[in-house]
Every structure is written in structure tokens, then in C-alpha cells.
Amino acid sequence: MERNLFNNRKTIRRGRRSQERKVDLDLTLVEMFERFMVVKKSEGLGERTIEDYQTHFRYFYEFLEGDLPSDEISIDLFREYLAFMIHDKGLKPMTVNLRVRTIRAFMRFCYTEGYINEPIHEKFKPIKVPEDTIQSLTPGEVKLLISSIDDQYYASYRDKIMILVLLDTMVRISELLEIKRRNVDLKAGFIQLEAMDTKTRKARIVPLSSKSIKLLTEYMAETEDFGSELLFLTYDGRKLTANTFRRNMMEYGDRAGIKNKRVSPHTLRHTGALFYVMNGGDPFSLQKILGHSDMSMVRKYIQMTNSDVKRQHNSFSPLNRI
Template sequence: MQKKTMRKLKRNQATTQMSNVLHSLTLHEMFEKFMVYKRTEALANRTINDYYKHFDYFKEYLRNDLTSEEITSDLLRGFIGYMLHEKKLSPVTANVRIRTMRAFMRYCYNEGYLSNPVHEIFKPVKTPQDTLESLTPAEIKKLLSVIDDELYTGFRDNVIIFILLDTMVRISELVAIKRRNVDLKAGFIKLEAEETKTRRTRSVPLSSKTMKLLNEYIIETEDFGEEELFLTYDGHSINPSTVRHKLREYGERAGINNKRVSPHTFRHTGALLYILNGGDPFSLQKILGHTDMSMVRKYIQMTDVDVRRQHNSFSPINSIF
């Protein structure tokens, strides 16, 4: 009986010691363990880098490393307030960071590093329903008119805008396109699984106008001898931030000051115009690479004028009279 009691005591002591070890980890140490775990999921390098980037934002707010006891619900609520009120971030931008850190906190709780499920209160903030803006055809033409396509960079940016609108790819997908991914005979660009958000290969179709421009661009950049499709003027891989900066610059030149001119804006615009031109939402879902139709609905946010125009074309009355 005494031996059984001793064994029980030793097991309890071992459990207590292990618990103490887990709770002695600092926030930074927990994050490194979290990232080791995330790498086992075979995530894209872009996604891994995003985790580190969002953790850096959190560290900027905290300023110091923390013990597990110092990670509280109030601390996380403070981080939300810091992003919204001090940094003046939009709820959409804040939510991207919140989701990343929430996944981290959930992992810490499940692994026993944290005693309290703080992730349960650390939820994304509410956002206005209509947060996605689109450009009008007139604004797109105005934007293209300010680009000097006699220069290499201007011609490249012209092609990029056509690709963004026509294929509705994400900026991360665009800069990852290789020359071998382009099939001008079939009229498709193949997006490789490791570069897509859903980790699935998909092919996006091209219009004849885009194919013509893309063919010219491919011939012009052949001498660079690089694998990547879109390159800087000196033949290096183009960075997503470069594309964002150039589009913002063109938007300012074109006098489009009331809307954000960005790669994602072109994704929304392409999706909306696809539907307005008679495309169906199911093929659009496949092009966008969404697994959930609810996400497609968010992209298709029509104005009252859009709805009126569609109604004039497709009203049930038209089929009667």
C-alpha cells in the first residue's frame, strides 16, 4: 500500500514539474514553438512570413517579452484598441492580425502553455458589410491612360493590370507566376499549389486581348533569361510592394482619390464586371479559387445603378412582352 502511495506521489510530482516547465515559457518562446508546429503544415513561405510579420506588430504593442501569467484577456483587448485607435487601422486590417494572434493563443492554450483560454474573447471586430470597393470601366480607362507604355516598366504595369482584371488573381499569386505557367495556345495561366492561398493548383483563363499583350511582353522579356514572368527593369523578380506602390501612384495621377487603387481592388472589380457582363457565379468561384460561395458574394457588391442596369436586361417582364 505504501509503495502504491509513493508511486502516486511521484506521478503527481512529475505532472506538477511538467506543468511548471510549460508555464515557465515566455511569449517569444511560445511563438517559436508555434512556428515549428506551423511549418509541419507545409504552409507557403508567404504564409509563414505573414505569421512572423503579425507577431512583430504584437511585439511592437507589448514592447517587452511576457510570462504566461501576464498574457491576459485585458492585454489582448488592449491590442485591439491599440490597432484601431492609436494606429488608426481599419477593422479589416486589424482583423487580419487578430486572426493570426488568435490562432497562436489557441495553440498555446491547447498545448498547456496558458492556463486560461484567452483566445475565446480575442475575436475579430465587426466590420461594415460593404467594405469592398470596385473601379468603374471609366476609371480603369483613365488609369491606363496615365501609364507610359513606351517604357518597359509602363508596358509591364499595363500587362499586370490586364492580368489582375482578367484572371482576378491575388497579388501573391501574380508575382509567383513563372513563364512555364503561361499557355497562350490554350489561353490559361496555371497557378501552382504552393503559391495559392488554398494550396490547390488552379488554372485561370485569359481573354484574347490579354493574351495578345502577354505574348508581346513574353517576347520582350525573353532576353532576361529568368524563370519568373514579371520582372523589374533590370531583370529581377518583382516584389508585391512594388506593384502596390505603382498602382497607388497611377491612381493618384489619374485623379482617383476617393477609392483605393490596389491589386485587391482589381480582384473585386474583375469579379463584379464578370457578373455584370453575364458571367455565372459558379465559374467565377472557380476562377477566384474560393471554396465557399459566401466569399464570392462578398466580392459581388453591386451599386443601385448596377442592379437597375441588370434589371433592365433581365426583368421577367421582358420575357412576357
């Protein structure tokens, strides 16, 4: 983060200092954050993760209305910030928690390095989020979405392929846009995601269905003349941005008449996970495909409606064995 964002320091609150632990360095909040970012960048984190740290710190800094010396940093400040985000700004719980997690990591670093006395990260925790809040698309809605795309033009044809591949592989949009042509093995039927292109910074292989293999075979043949290593490009051969694709998806959703649901790449990831399980896939292979190390994260991707549960129960009821 540029240093000039934090000029004209304004001290607004004073915290308590514990006498049990000495601070090694007398740094301001901004100076600590600058050291924190040096460490994070050295860890090889993705560009988006680095930007999130900077953006979320900027929000906190704006709330404080300026920089603070280390002896004025207390848990009370962070509790006030939490209340400000929830009640004053009216942010959704998931948005609040995204900001809390990055600032909490920063505070853990400050305490571990001896820049502050108080283990603020132990008390400044994410708030509870209601479960089953992410609405997946139904099979009928997916068909409407696909049929709303006029694929006689390159951009819409590319988008159609991307939507189907996203649904099939359940990769993140950031991962999809970094796929190189060399990463696609049509003969073996999988895509190799390189470590530097995944959110977890771990390479993984995602399988392709026979339908995706056929679609990608045709698409790659038609786009060979671009001469680029990237798989998905703009009509003039430049790298496609995630925001452009998100806007296109919203437009397709409007055309398809899908109301009260967010039509986005992330929705497709959740929809694909739900369809995978509903079609008989097991959660352990799904965990590997999604790239999650924690099964609890997989649980969040499988949001079944009551009718989904009823349909599964009819197929797998214990009484079917009797």
C-alpha cells in the first residue's frame, strides 16, 4: 500500500497497555502493516490475496481516521470496528468476516513479532453466519442460462464454453482464466492447475467429462490462430478479466429470466458441487476436485433444498434394502 494514503495522522482513541509483556519496537499501525506486507509478499501469495490485505486494511484505517501508535491499539478498537461494519455500514456477515480474517491475521503477526502487548487476534473473531445461504441454480435454470447465449459470435461462444467448463470442473474463475493450452490434456481427460494459479498455491488436477472434452476439442481448434498460451481470451487475443466475465454472466441471467438468484462464476461452483453429489458423487472426491483441505468447506458448497433431500431420500432410503 502506498505510504501517502496515511498522511495527516489523527489519533482518536487510547487503549490499555498490559504491563506483563514488553513491546520490542515503537511502531505505528501503518509501519507494522508495511512490515506485515513485506512478509506476506515473500510467502508468494496470489495477487488477489495481497490486494485483499491492502484493501481491508484501508477500510480499517479509514474507520480510525488516521494512523495510531502501538500503545493505542486495543481490542476495544476492533470491537468498535466490528459494530461499525454491522450496524453503521450494514455489511453482510460474509463481507464482515472477510475483512475480519485479514485484519486478524495482521494482528496475529503484530503480537507474534512483539509489536503489541495484547493478543487481539484471540478475541477479534469472525461473526456467526447463517448456513445454507448460497442458492445454487436448478438444472432447469442452467438450461435456460445456456439457451440464452447466442453462440454465433466468438465472445458469446467462448462464454458458453467457459460456463460449461466451470460447471463441470468446479474451478474458481481466477483459476479458469489462468489455464494454459498446455494444461489441457484432452486425451487423458483432465486439466492441470498450476500451483501459482490456484488460491491455495497447491497444484491439482481436475477431471473433464466426455462432454467437456468434446467442447474443448472444438474450441481449442477454433482458437488456435490466436497464438497465445492462455486458453480463454478476448476477441482480439488479450487476456480476459474476471469482472468482464461476471458482467456477461449477469446479462445472460437477466436474459434467461433467472430472478432472486445471483448468476455468477461462484454460483456455478456451488451448483456443480451440488449436482455432483445429487448425481451420486462422494464428498471425498468432491473435496479433492474443489481443492479444499477441510471437509467443512465442502459442506458449505453442498446446499440442498428440502426437495433435493426428499429426492435423495427416495433413492437411498434404508427401507429400499428391506
